[in-house]
Amino acid sequence: MVPAEAGAAGRKQRALARRKAFSLFVKAKEVPAASRCPGGGEGVRWRCCRQAFEELPGIHRHVALHHSGDVGRQEGLDAEPAEAGGSPADGPAAAGSPEISWALPDTSRINHDDxxxxxxxxxxxxxxxxxxxxxxxxxxxxxxxxxLHLTGKVRVASEGINGTVGGSKVATSLYIEVMLSQPLFKNILCQEDFKSSAGGAHCFPDLRVGVFKEIVPMGIDPKIVSYKETGIHLSPQEFHREVEQYLSQASQGQSDTILLDCRNFYESKIGQFQGCLAPDIRKFSYFPSYIDENLELFKDKRVLMYCTGGIRCERGSAYLRSKAVCREVYQLKGGIHKYLEEFPDGFYRGKLFVFDDRYAICSNEDIISACRYCGALWDQYKLCSSQHCRQLVLTCPSCCNKGLTACCPVCQEKELKVTSRASGQTLKEECECTRRRPRVPIERPRVPIERVSQRMLDTGKD
Incomplete structure (x- = not known):
């Protein structure tokens, strides 16, 4: 056998031996079938390093990341670290790369109940x-x-990262520590870039991490409209002063400023800044079309933009600036989240919509929205009760008790039809809420909204 062939054969033999050692190591971590009970974690099939794993890819990743040396010693092999961009023969392609393995923290402080x-x-x-x-x-x-046993959603793209994750306080603290020390982010991210609220892993059904073209879907190539062309960032204190001045001038009909809400209609419906312009759009990807159809509205204006956490304003302001119609474009740094930390009883009234199972978080007691059916003050969203629909509905307890639990009459009628049919039969999705809503409405300037007082909350009257 020539040296080249002998070398290839040797590498193949070592790879086979290592795969076998890897499989044996994983096999040794199996939880006996008799022990797989609800008390010990129903569905748990492997345990290692005080962690439980229900799926094969999970235990494979763990072993590849943390036990490469143990696997090597099991077959008398010297464990060699994988080269950057390469993959170990015994596990997932990306698991052995230094960029991934070095940044997984010690989780011994995390309680299994967390x-x-x-x-x-x-x-x-x-x-x-x-x-x-x-x-x-x-x-x-x-x-x-x-x-870290976190759930939530993380979007990765060539333009950055966008995440909303939930877990125990120990786990989220560790997550922040790791993110701040990651070479890619450590000179950009800081502690105040993380907005926190009471919740946990239970606020999300699962963990979804993926690669996308945009870290927030505006529908325009980041190369065409870049975050680098964003508006001027204002701190919560600066934004508060600007809004105060705007409301004062607007009440006298002298304002040259527009306070623009960059969120969707169902978000601004339950909470918004007083005197804002809230576009009647269903998705942020409609925002560019909204701007295009209403350019005259923004001509020669100073625009103060805001959104939930600041991310939609980054490229939203860049798009508005690209139209070269505004005099100035400003945006709230950290979004409503950071503003409410500084001014819980400031100019933002109502609840803050969030994209998880909580639907909303609050900082003040004002209610600015009403029940879909009876018009009583109400701002707690629920999913439409019709199986074919994913719209949110505001329906108060009194109306819910009457069976009014769908987002519109079309859905309410369909729900009755579906429940009366045989199991498994469904109807085509059709909703009055979306069918009658124009994709891009033409807006006109609005006058400042009146604050809902505590007296109004108590009496339920306007």
């Missing part, structure tokens, strides 16, 4: 930066969240 605890946090953050290998960042981020 992942299901109702006492925890939800973190909201984003970071615009150049990501050369989104796939590798995505793999590391998924491994990190699984390692």
């Amino acid at each position: 992942p299901t605890s109702k006492v925890g946090e939800v973190l909201l953050y984003y970071c615009y930066c150049e990501v050369k290998d989104p796939e590798k960042l995505c793999a590391w981020q998924k491994a990190l969240c699984q390692h």
